[in-house]
Amino acid sequence: MQHLALIGFGAIARTFVTTLFVQPETRLNRLSLLVRSGSPDESEEQVRKLCGSHMIDVKVFTDMAEMLASHPDLVVECAGQQAVAEHGAAVLTEGIDLLIASVGVFADQDLFNRLKTIAARKGAQIILPAGAIGGIDALVAARLSGLKAVRYAGRKPPGAWKGTDAENRVDLDALKEEAVFFEGTAREAARIFPKNANVAATLALAGLGMDHTHVRLIADPNTNENTHEYQVKSNAVDYDMRLVGKVSALNPRTSLSTAFSLVRTVLNRSDVIVI
Numbered sequence: 103m104q105h106l107a108l109i110g111f112g113a114i115a116r117t118f119v120t121t122l123f124v125q126p127e128t129r130l131n132r133l134s135l136l137v138r139s140g141s142p143d144e145s146e147e148q149v150r151k152l153c154g155s156h157m158i159d160v161k162v163f164t165d166m167a168e169m170l171a172s173h174p175d176l177v178v179e180c181a182g183q184q185a186v187a188e189h190g191a192a193v194l195t196e197g198i199d200l201l202i203a204s205v206g207v208f209a210d211q212d213l214f215n216r217l218k219t220i221a222a223r224k225g226a227q228i229i230l231p232a233g234a235i236g237g238i239d240a241l242v243a244a245r246l247s248g249l250k251a252v253r254y255a256g257r258k259p260p261g262a263w264k265g266t267d268a269e270n271r272v273d274l275d276a277l278k279e280e281a282v283f284f285e286g287t288a289r290e291a292a293r294i295f296p297k298n299a300n301v302a303a304t305l306a307l308a309g310l311g312m313d314h315t316h317v318r319l320i321a322d323p324n325t326n327e328n329t330h331e332y333q334v335k336s337n338a339v340d341y342d343m344r345l346v347g348k349v350s351a352l353n354p355r356t357s358l359s360t361a362f363s364l365v366r367t368v369l370n371r372s373d374v375i376v377i
């Protein structure tokens with residue numbers, strides 16, 4: 103794999119390229135970027151500097167058809183759910199694999215089915231990274247043994263839930279102790295809290311599905327961290343996992359680890375050792 107394309111150049115994408123292109127094992131020498139027309143101009147020279155190498159051929163596009171005509175080997179979405187809905191089909195129709203950061207978009211069952219059908223027909227893959235969490239390898243393996251339950255709890259300080267439906271469920275400014283303001287399925291959580299849907303959706307797609315993955319969302323005034331906890335019960339293994347995410351300096355809503363998870367996924371597509 104030599105030519106990588108990115109949709110979006112925000113917090114995740116910037117950390118992703120600054121990390122990926124300096125890895126000694128990367129064989130990439132071309133980077134294409136799709137940005138929104140009218141968004142601040144990314145000069146190709148600036149992006150090349152971010153990648154840490156002048157040897158990389160960088161091209162910035164505002165039109166998806168033009169970017170796809172440059173024949174990338176892989177397209178990585180780091181833009182948002184709407185970008186997956188808008189561009190996913192076009193990428194897969196070209197037979198190009200698509201790595202998706204905004205996994206929460208697949209709470210939309212129709213879109214999920216449609217993209218899966220196109221990918222199958224065109225021989226392309228839709229790749230879903232672990233993103234902000236981990237342990238997805240163990241969860242998928244456990245699923246093959248028979249899963250009994252997958253329960254997830256997402257805990258953030260009250261301020262991190264501002265601008266979401268949590269404001270209609272609890273007085274975020276007055277909280278003195280933790281409040282569970284949502285309890286339900288991953289599908290409901292993704293529908294009501296689309297900006298916080300990625301982790302629950304990833305667990306659901308790896309495990310018991312959107313309608314059988316239990317989700318609790320918590321506002322906790324006694325923390326300033328974003329904590330993801332989940333519990334798996336299966337016929338092969340039971341486990342509890344707790345991840346305390348450090349927040350991206352470029353976007354306080356984004357867990358920093360997501361960008362590194364994407365780098366790992368891309369490296370694994372061409373490395374000799376895949377882990």
Ligand SMILES: NC(=O)c1ccc[n+]([C@@H]2O[C@H](COP(=O)([O-])OP(=O)(O)OC[C@H]3O[C@@H](n4cnc5c(N)ncnc54)[C@H](O)[C@@H]3O)[C@@H](O)[C@H]2O)c1
Binds near residue numbers: 181300357
């Ligand atoms: N899987 C996970 O665990 C996980 C964790 C954190 C974030 N995410 C998701 O990753 C995505 C990106 O996160 P971020 O923190 O980098 O966001 P960001 O807002 O910092 O950056 C997104 C960038 O994409 C651009 N963009 C949006 N729509 C576009 C389009 N149609 N075409 C081209 N560019 C477009 C925006 O202008 C912005 O520059 C979000 O959807 C977020 O929900 C996933």
